[in-house]
Amino acid sequence: MTDVIDNRISQCFSSLKKEGRKALIPFVTAGDPDEETTLAIIAGLEKAGANIIELGMPYSDPLADGPVLQRAAQRALAAGMTPTAYLELIRRARVQTQLPLVGLVYVNTILQYGWEAFGREAAEAGLDGIVIPDLPQEARHYNGKPLSPLPLTEIRLVAPTSQQRIKNIVSNAQGFVYCIAALGVTGVRKHLTDLATDLEPFMATVTRYSACPTALGFGISSPEMVKDIRHLADGFIVGSALVEKLEAGINAGSGITPAMNFIQSLRDALDQ
Amino acid sequence: MSSKLSSPITEYYGEFGGRYVPETLMNALEKLEEAAVEALADPLFMEDYRYLLVHYAGRETPLYEAENLARHLGGARIFLKREDLNHTGSHKINNVIGQALLAQRMGKKHIIAETGAGQHGVATATICAKMGLSCQVFMGEEDIRRQAVNVSKMKLLGATVTSVTSGTGTLKDATSEAIRSWVARVEDTFYIIGSVVGPHPYPSLVREFQKVIGEETRVQILNREKRLPDVVIACVGGGSNAMGIFHPFLQDTSVELIGVEAAGFGLSTPYHAAAINGGSVGVIHGMLTRLMQDDVGGILPVHSISAGLDYPGIGPEHAHLASTGRVVYEAVTDDEAVKAFRLLSEKEGIIPALESAHALAYAAKLAPTLPQSNIMVVNLSGRGDKDMDTIMNSMKGELTHGKSQSTESKPSDRRHRQPNFPMLFIP
Missing domain, CATH: 3.40.50.1100 (Rossmann fold)
Incomplete structure (x- = not known):
């Protein structure tokens, strides 16, 4: 966490900044529908212009996720995804790509694996950062003791509802600040008006208190939407919209190509 | 009744408790905690609560x-x-009276709740009807099938019953879905949780009302x-x-x-x-x-x-x-x-x-x-x-x-x- 200059996430944002470009951060659920497909998707995403890959560890009861990512998690769990298999998948992904890899893992998965063991093994496997969506700073306790910092870039989340909490959360943020663009759980929002209404002042508050790069996520669904909000952040996270297209493509027998074309269209929208 | 602590609302019980929720809910939980601490220490609030326990719920019970x-x-x-x-x-009415009064005090007009057997759902729908609050109850599809009479009661009382199909379609999934729904509507909506569970301050709050x-x-x-x-x-x-x-x-x-x-x-x-x-x-x-x-x-x-x-x-x-x-x-x-x-x-x-x-x-x-x-x-x-x-x-x-x-x-x-x-x- 101390090697801010050396790590892949910070390098990614600083080189994009020099080029005047934005980070495209697709999210996929690990092992949905199987591990080989996930590796193929990661390769496809890199080719389609992704800058950082967010890889979700499926969880039985994901409180922050809407129906699309709940279904993806169910498929991946049914196919046998476990924390051990997840770490192995990261190891294999790391061999094929040098893109920064960020995990999204619910807190109970890490606690049951062993907090320190998970952090150490994930770092060894080649994971760069981690998002723990149900672990606010105040809840970093287990067995009556504080949870130690993980040897990974711990990405912090802020929401438009965070208000007076924003300052504390984003000061000393690492990697990037994950800015929640829509109230509610993950899931596709069709229109810009379905995102949080106060995105501009929200992002202004975040950048007032932190020099860390920002990424907007939750609800981002189309090249048009991305064009409308690309001035607001340094990166854009796209999860449900991508997973929905992967689901449809795989169900229709057209594979991952339509989803990769979608990512390419977001890349184009960000670069225009 | 006397407590050594300044407030009966506590975040941790030994190693247990806390607030392991998405960031979107944190501010609302902080505000709820603040309101709960104030309300429980306010003799007028407690008087309203006790009045309804006696005249509406029918306490004391034998x-x-x-x-x-x-x-x-x-x-x-x-x-x-x-x-x-x-x-x-059932005892569920004790808690919903307290939480509905708190919702009213906080100016929230919309109530959501989860229910398993339907007892908490019916109690919540009941107090919402009395207090003129809108009410949406999340219930697993399996439980809806098992508890048809309670579903009818909730509807009669003016509540919307939302069928939860995720997971096993039971109480755990209804609770998850109520929390997810609350994340989206946290500004104007009060979540009346039915038991001494959930993120701080709910476990203390519900215990105080029970x-x-x-x-x-x-x-x-x-x-x-x-x-x-x-x-x-x-x-x-x-x-x-x-x-x-x-x-x-x-x-x-x-x-x-x-x-x-x-x-x-x-x-x-x-x-x-x-x-x-x-x-x-x-x-x-x-x-x-x-x-x-x-x-x-x-x-x-x-x-x-x-x-x-x-x-x-x-x-x-x-x-x-x-x-x-x-x-x-x-x-x-x-x-x-x-x-x-x-x-x-x-x-x-x-x-x-x-x-x-x-x-x-x-x-x-x-x-x-x-x-x-x-x-x-x-x-x-x-x-x-x-x-x-x-x-x-x-x-x-x-x-x-x-x-x-x-x-x-x-x-x-x-x-x-x-x-x-x-x-x-x-x-």
Whole structure:
């Protein structure tokens, strides 16, 4: 966490900044529908212009996720995804790509694996950062003791509802600040008006208190939407919209190509 | 009533409790905590709460001595705290009155709630109708099927009932979906949680609104018997009726407190809901507590014949009281609960909720081992009207197959049970 200059996430944002470009951060659920497909998707995403890959560890009861990512998690769990298999998948992904890899893992998965063991093994496997969506700073306790910092870039989340909490959360943020663009759980929002209404002042508050790069996520669904909000952040996270297209493509027998074309269209929208 | 702490709202109970939720909810939980601390210390708020408990819910509830039952079992005297006589038929009304008043005080017009058997859903819909608040209740599709009458009641009371199809379609999924929905509407919506579970400050808040059960019980038994009871027994799912009756007795070390979990088909099978007796430490629904989980932290589907106990977690204060040993947690099977359900109906003319029948089943095991001078209080948390279909099905099974559907239980349970439950005549 101390090697801010050396790590892949910070390098990614600083080189994009020099080029005047934005980070495209697709999210996929690990092992949905199987591990080989996930590796193929990661390769496809890199080719389609992704800058950082967010890889979700499926969880039985994901409180922050809407129906699309709940279904993806169910498929991946049914196919046998476990924390051990997840770490192995990261190891294999790391061999094929040098893109920064960020995990999204619910807190109970890490606690049951062993907090320190998970952090150490994930770092060894080649994971760069981690998002723990149900672990606010105040809840970093287990067995009556504080949870130690993980040897990974711990990405912090802020929401438009965070208000007076924003300052504390984003000061000393690492990697990037994950800015929640829509109230509610993950899931596709069709229109810009379905995102949080106060995105501009929200992002202004975040950048007032932190020099860390920002990424907007939750609800981002189309090249048009991305064009409308690309001035607001340094990166854009796209999860449900991508997973929905992967689901449809795989169900229709057209594979991952339509989803990769979608990512390419977001890349184009960000670069225009 | 007196507390050493400045506020009864606490974040952690030993290592358990906390607030493990998405960031979007944090601000709302902080505001709720602030409002709760103020309201509980405000005599006017508490006066409104007590007024509704008396004039709307029908408190205080009787502490009734079940003499026929005690005579039948032999041993300790048995008193029933009659929470089944509350408006809407269970202790759930105590909590929803408090939380609805708090919602009103905070200026929130929309209420959401989760429900399993429908008792909390009906109680919430009831208070929302009275107070003119909009109400949406999340209920698993499986529970909607099992509890049709309560669904109709909620609709009649003006609530929207939202079917939850994710996961196993039961209480855990309804709770997850209520939390997810709250994340999206947190600014104008108040989430009335139904038990001493969830993120801080809910476990403390719900306990504060349920401790009236124990406060009344304590006064009633002292007035009548001039002494404290020897044992207090309550069923535990999430654990609100148990926290409510236990809390005022926590400092009375002579009073043995026993929580009774749902052992379903038996603790040796995967089909139970005993988070203390069969679970381990982890995070569920925003709290660190004990829960039923697999070895990688996935929340397991659980089973109990009683929909209200069919929950994989337990309130964090219970997890703490179990670890300190102040409360002992036992478990009884579906089969034992059904027998206790029928026993109380036949001996006392009181049809208990299947949840409460778990507490009764353990009381029936324990009473014969205690001297007649001992006083046992059982929290009769609800009435059994809602469970008639389940009971009729279970009795049908017994008639056609010569035994009930759920037969697996520990040999020691069988040994205990037989002398206490002679074959009952089935009309």
